[in-house]
Amino acid sequence: MARFKENDLPKAKLDANSLQKAIRIFKYSKNHKWKFFVGLIFLLLTSATALAFPKLMGMLVDCVSGKDLNRANEIALMLMLILSLQAIFSFFRISLFVNFTENSLSNIRFALYENLVKLPMSFYAQKRVGELNSRISADISQLQDTFTTTIAEFLRQFILIVGGFVILAQISPKLTFMMLGIVPVVAVAAVIFGRFIRKYGKKTQDKVAESQVIVEETLQGITNVKAFANEWYEISRYKTKIREIVKIAIKGGQYRGYFASFIILCLFGCIVGVVWYGITLTIKGEVDGVGDLISFILYTTFIGASFGGIAEMYAQIQKAVGATERVFELLDEIPEDINSNAASTFEKIDGNVIFKNVGFSYPSRSEIEVLKDVNFEAKKGQKIALVGSSGAGKSTIASLLLRFYNLNKGEILIDGKNIYDYQLENLRGNMSIVPQDVILFGGTIRENIAYGKPTASNEEILQAARQANALNFIESFPEGMETLVGERGIKLSGGQRQRIAIARALLKNPSILILDEATSSLDSESEKLVQEALEVLMEGRTSIIIAHRLSTIRNADQILVIDNGVISEQGTHLELTAMENGIYKNLSNLQFSNS
Structure with a gap:
């Protein structure tokens, strides 16, 4: 069965209802909730220091025209202090978010597993094991990535965009309007173009996977291929699939070429345009000095990069909200009435x-x-x-x-x-059941027999194995009772598995x-x-x-x-x-x- 990839996870529409469901995750953070909010404070501090950096760089450049070395030294020290503070704030932000996320998700994983185990058979009659595995693995992993980094980065980029525009408007309203008219548009176009190319790359991967299926089927059924003299049929089938891969991959390569040309011409062209217009305004005296121009260029770069990243992060948050909804669907299923102290x-x-x-x-x-x-x-x-x-x-x-x-x-x-x-x-x-197809757990023979009565003594386990006609074959193994049975008991024969199941049932009495x-x-x-x-x-x-x-x-x-x-x-x-x-x-x- 193909495993769920992160890119395959469906997205949820972000509205009040879906966000309200997603916020339920905080219920599982228990006494770790404060770490998320303290992490947000460090996130604000990180963003503030990031916004101060371009301004100070501009001031440092202005020291050249003023030939003020002392001033330059002061600003350089301030820049180093800002960078040091940003490093410290980033460390605490990441540590706190990771701590909050891991503790919350461990609680969710446990609650999910606990609820799944308690759900009635009528639920399992309508669900596939692969789908449930995906909920526990792919969906929880999506939540892990989102709460650890994506939400924090999304908020940081948003603060940088808003704060950047506020500071740019103070430096030069004209230059800000000019930048606002082209940079965000080109950045968003680059994101859409990039996403289209990734989808094309995924098509190529899917076709390669299909070709691998042909190889796998042919080699697994090589006896049939040879018996029916169908070697040429299989070769033709594989050749057709390979040609499809080449066709799609070449087209994908062309689109990547278009994308590279787009980046060089449009994105860097925008930067050239902003710099040219800034220099024009500086020469006219509408922008105060080269330092402000440098600050403007750095803020523009920050904003452009943030526009590019924030769209992808928004998509990741949509996936996380969808994952949250699917996880809570399982948590909301009504379990059987099981009393743990029975x-x-x-x-x-x-x-x-x-x-x-x-x-x-x-x-x-x-x-x-x-x-x-x-x-x-x-x-x-x-x-x-x-x-x-x-x-x-x-x-x-x-x-x-x-x-x-x-x-x-x-x-x-x-x-x-x-x-x-x-x-x-x-x-x-x-009650005890001995089924036709006995599925053992992947531990030792002792553990599988003791499953009927986890508190059983060694003498009781040996007696059950003896009564089940299992002791002879168990003692023939070098490890005896400590022999690992393999996944689903694959290392034992059908008769041996049945006798282990009978020993388990005997032990349960x-x-x-x-x-x-x-x-x-x-x-x-x-x-x-x-x-x-x-x-x-x-x-x-x-x-x-x-x-x-x-x-x-x-x-x-x-x-x-x-x-x-x-x-x-x-x-x-x-x-x-x-x-x-x-x-x-x-x-x-x-x-x-x-x-």
């Missing part, structure tokens, strides 16, 4: 489960009824198997039991009590167990080891088993056949195989005749 009041349940007239539709597909009047009972310690075609609603039953989604109708009772009357952590704390096709993707040897471990895990626990392989559920107390959201058949393996033209019997005949 562990101290943990209530063990027995595991008697009843589904009463349960009906459900996913929020994103409300018109499609996934479950329709589902009724069944699972008594403590029973094994209830769910079978049926993909999309029939088997995994949805497990999701509703875990309260990942809210019911549309009916109710689910555990030990005679509605699941909505349980604290969420207490409810889920009494749940009352209700959900097995979501836990052995469907394993080879025969791994399946045997995992199935043995699952038998240990299911002992004495209410187990909801979602299965495609009917051989794994022959001994279930009840088998529910789900068809289009309803329970069409219900009974033991023997009862269901005795039903004439039954769905389960047909599935059983198909699977066992092929095995």
